[in-house]
Amino acid sequence: MPIVNCGRFDVNHIAEGDGFPVVLIHGLAGDHTAWLPQIAAFKDRYRVIAMDNPGSGDSSPVDAPCTTEELADTMLALMDNLGVEQAHVVGRSLGGLIGQHMALRAPERIRSLILAASTARVDPIGKRILENMREVLEWRDNWADWARHSAHVFVAPAFYNDNPEAMARIEALVGNEVRSKASYVNLNHTALSHDTSARLGEIACPTLIMAGRLDPICSMQGTDEMSAGIPNAETVVFEKSSHFFLMEETEKAMATLNDWFARQTP
């Protein structure tokens, strides 16, 4: 997989398929493999690009504090490198925070913005959960303990209870000990300091907001703030899901994206 320099960070990425570009930005605890189902579903009609965020996978570590604005610049630089003038930008969780700044900094580059389990600012319970996660990592210095102490917030209780194999897979993925702890800690602060709540009105592109009713990390309170503040937004709520509705209600999530791309592609 190619690694290209994007200023402060080198970025590992994959690009598959042809057509209008779709840029997929993962969240705090993932890497580009979080998007494999979406890549498989959309590469027949779109040029689908997924990267390891700085601090994840084979991209540069984040060994000093960094902001969502800087990460937005990194993603725009990646688009430059790939000759992508305009794209649908899909961000989940932290990736959505980054996507908001891309839309604010370079509106002409963003055909449409999709915010999945995201927020304009982390609300009180989301802050507490992110702080708890950081504390567990600092206290234990291993990802296996972190994974066991985090997995229950990612999915709704019913999903957790009904899908032991999927939960074991998630815990193994996020419990992977090669992940950079310093990067996680820096990016955890990055998420906590993000605040575009006063600028939502400037996000002019068509925006799809997707949220899980039971998500405590990016709750419905943050979702409602974005829905009210972004002028050209549609909101789809996943009633049975938490933070991982792209997996928990995968069929509905995939159909929602599919329909959105079809409507928003020139």
Next chain:
Amino acid sequence: MPIVNTGRFDIHYIEAGDGDPVVLIHGLAGDHTAWLPQVAALKDSYRVIAFDNPGSGDSTLVSEAAGTADLADATLGLMDALDIDRAHIVGRSMGGAVAQHMALKAPERIRSLAMAASFARLDPVGAQVIANLQQLLRWRPSWAEWAPHAVYLFVAPAFYNANPEIMARITALVSDEGRDMTSYDHLATACLEHDVLERLGEIDIPTLVMGGRFDPICSMTAQNWMMDRLPNAELQVFEKSSHFFLMEEAEKAMATLAGWLAKNSD
């Protein structure tokens, strides 16, 4: 406030009012003060008894392993000491687990059984969350450090975000360093080991099962497991709440409980 011996444990209790007796059993992290709103609301129509569970408040500490059946014996012992032949039993969380053993051991002593955010067997996510909380206290023996890792589970995100003062008060309550960690550890194990699920068919006492839609500790999975097996039960779901719906949806919860007791009294 009076203390009576019930065998293995001395129990500190309060009582108020006259009428049919109502015995209130609190959960793992509380004491009798968890019930003060219910005592106030019910004492004009009932003889209301609330007490500190073994391991909590001014009752005997749990210095050696004790199961929910042992706590049921202590509660029946309290009823003996107070000359209460038969009572409505209301248990929240672990208190509901204790009440199930009371109903199995002495059905003639139980007029009705109401369980709030309880379980006959913890479901996978509930067991993981309780194991996490137990583990956190072993790692970091400080209630102040433990509290923020617990309280976000107790309420739904909307309640947490909208009620910073109440959340600060709950956090301060469970941060009280006077609480006995050994007792908590033993009682968390008692919750993890509690399992009367396949015996619920023996409980033909009128039973009220109440669950919070957002509760990850005693999720709707655990509520449905009970409803599938209890022969004489009705279910009330609190759609906006987590584990603390008695507080989160206080009005509805109080009306439900008052209606239940009235319906099951002479």
